[in-house]
Every structure is written in C-alpha cells, then in structure tokens.
Amino acid sequence: MMGSGLVFLMLTAAVMSPAQGQGIALTFDGATLTCPGGEGVKWVMKGSDKPNDGNKTQTVLAEQGTVKGEFSCEYTDNDGHPVTHMFYLDVKVCENCYELSGLMAVAVISADLLITGAVILGVYMCVPKNTGSTQQKASKPRTQSAPPVPNPDYQVLNQRTRTTDVYSALK
Template sequence: MDFRVVFAILLLSVATVKAQGDVSFWGATVTMTCPGSGSWHMKGKSEPLAENTDKLEMKYAGNQDIYCQYGDDSNAQVKYYFYIQGKACETCFEVDALLFLVVIVVDLLGTIGLMLVIYSCTKKRSSAGPAPTSKPPARSRGQGPPVPSPDYEQLNPLTRTADTYSAVNRMG
C-alpha cells in the first residue's frame, strides 16, 4: 500500500516538470510559449504569424508545425519547434497535474479528518471495568389482584352462547 502511494506521488511530480517551451490548450484555443521573445512562423509559409513576442495564442486547427525564431543577432538565430497535436473543443480544458495532485492530497486529508472526528465521537467515555448494577425499580404498595383471579374462573353455562368460539372442548 505504501509503495503505491509513493509511486503515485512520484509519477505526478514527474509529470509536472516542464520543458523550456510550453503548449497549453484551453477550450479551442492553443497557447504556445517560446523560451525567448522573437517571431512566430508556420512551417511552409513565408510570412510570420507574430513578431517580438514570447507567446502565441491561436485557435486550434488540427496538426500544425509552428516554430519561434529568437536570438540577438541574425547569425545566432535559434529556432524552437512546436508540433501541435491534440483534441480541442469549446468546453474542453487541460487539467494540470499539480492541480490533480492537490485535489488528491486535500481529499486524503479530508478523509483522515473525518475518520478522526468519527473515531473521537464514538469512543467509549467510561472505563473498561464492569458497569455498576442498578437497583430494581421500587414496587408500588397498592392492592394486588385478588387471590382467585376472575380472569381464570370457570365459564358460567347459563351465560354461554352457541357461537363458534364460545364452547369449551375438553379433551382428555
């Protein structure tokens, strides 16, 4: 169990490491970040998409080869290539791995806190010894039933009816 938790945290932390350039999707928009400020070009086209900026934001239109060209002088120009391939829609967005890790950690801490609250509320309040015996309730000193109870008297043959359950069958 501990190995799996450590492995999951290690995997999520490795996934948050970023390269120099960055590509992120938000809805149908893709944002690319170049390591330096320069001009943005699409492979196969001569005119630049943008100039003197380190970020390019555009509507995603399928697989594209885009590069940024930056540097101090024209001899030492550096080209940083982006190959963009992804799925984008108006209601989609990219989930950051760090955000995902924070959600997992907060969920674990909330579950542990809830378990501690439940444990402390259900813990016994008394010692482990036997419970003290309580005294039986006092009886009232009123009159008890008469000794020959009228509930158990013989049926009077003169008051009996001929209904189904009024007859007494004596067996044996």
C-alpha cells in the first residue's frame, strides 16, 4: 500500500507542469511570459538592454534550442505601489517535440502494464504444468556397483625407482 502511494505521488509530481500558474507558455521556438499586472508593464531581462513595448506579454525566442535567463515585470497596482514579478527560465525547446499530458502518461503506463500482464498470462497458459502428485521415475535406474578393478595389464609404479624430474610428481 505504501509503495503504490509513493508511485502515485511521483507520477503526480512528474505530470504537473512547473510553470502552472506562473504565466509562462512554452512554444516550439521560445517562451511567452505573461505579467499578472495591468497596463504600463515594464519588462527587464537581466544582462540585456532590449527595448520594451509595455505589453502584458513578453516573447523570448530560444537561442540554440534553449530559453535561459532571469526576467522581471514591473507595474504599479491600483494603490500606486510598485509590484515586481520575477521569472527564471532554463528550458529546452524544439520543433519536433510535443507535450505529453498527465492523462496520456497514465494511459501509456497502464497499457504497458496490461500488455505485460497479457504476455505473462499467455506464457503461463502455454507452459505444461507439473502437478507434482505423480513423480516420474528415470527410464533406466542406476545400479549400485563396486568401482571397476584396475587393469592387470599395467604394473603399479614403484616409488623408489621413479625419477625426481619436474613433472614426474604429477599423478
């Protein structure tokens, strides 16, 4: 039970979008940032002096397939107080990629488990079952007999007459 809860938690964490609720939309060639403020938004990118158009959205194009940088949008709220929202991006984008939704990920994993179970069931059904109630005996039972007698054509080695060469000690 504990293992299935952990798997569910990990799957949920993997499926949730990290940019959810942050005003970030990823496209195949970059990202679009949306500032939650009203009119007169000023966008600032750390380390860049690019001009700003004052819109609520800022489009950042990818350089070599990566959108990376620190961005902030500044605006004044209804009470006249300045408000700043920070965005940090370090994402890879590509033209041939597609987003995998949480429902699709769960469906793929479930289908994989069902197919694996079907293969296991098919192998189980095709393999002959050993009931274990009747033991099959060997076709030719072994007889217990004495070891064979040494061949009388060979004479036993005399230890005194043997040479002491390197390989003569091997038996």
